[in-house]
Each structure stands twice: as C-alpha cells, then as structure tokens.
Amino acid sequence: TTKDKVLHLLKETPDFLSGEKLAQQLEVSRTSIWKAIKELEKAGYRFEHGPTGYRYLPSDVLDAKEIQQELRSFIPDLKVKT
Structure with missing residues (x-):
C-alpha cells in the first residue's frame, strides 16, 4: 500500500523527504502522501514535519509486517496469520 511504501522510504532516509519527492517516487499524488502520513x-x-518535508522519528509501534519480515530472516518458511 502507499502507506507501507511511505513508511519504508521515510525509515530508510535520515533526511527530510518532501511530499512532492515521495509522490514522484511512488507515482501517487501529494494528497495521497499526506493521507498516508496521517494514517x-x-x-x-x-x-517530524518541517519546511522541507517529513522525517521519521523512532516510535514504540510494533507492526505485524515488520515483525514477520524480521522473523523470516531466521525462519524462511514462517507464515503469520493476521
């Protein structure tokens, strides 16, 4: 989903990314980026919201997809029901 892709890009980039740049990379509208950030x-x-865009800040959120990806590196055949 756009939301997952936005999260991935922001986590992988330590600098601010503008909504326009995110929209171009994901080939979606800036409104879609804004909605994904809000969700x-x-x-x-x-x-962090700045004049040059958005930057990911660490949080305590546990995401099932992220956990599954990490576990797959140890257990390749793992299947997680959500």
Whole structure:
C-alpha cells in the first residue's frame, strides 16, 4: 500500500523527504502522501514535519509486517496469520 511504501522510504532516509519527492517516487499524488502520513500517525508512528518535508522519528509501534519480515530472516518458511 502507499502507506507501507511511505513508511519504508521515510525509515530508510535520515533526511527530510518532501511530499512532492515521495509522490514522484511512488507515482501517487501529494494528497495521497499526506493521507498516508496521517494514517500512520493515527497508528502511532511519529514524524517530524518541517519546511522541507517529513522525517521519521523512532516510535514504540510494533507492526505485524515488520515483525514477520524480521522473523523470516531466521525462519524462511514462517507464515503469520493476521
């Protein structure tokens, strides 16, 4: 989903990323980026909003997809029901 892709890009980039740059990379509208950020914030993720865009801030959110990806590195055949 756009939300997952936005989260991934922001986590992988220590600098601010503009909504425009995110939209270009994901080939979606800036409105879609804004909505994804808002949904992620509602889920407990934190972002710094600056004049040059958004930056991911560490949080205590445990995401099932992230946990599954980490576990797969140890147990390749693992299947997680959500």
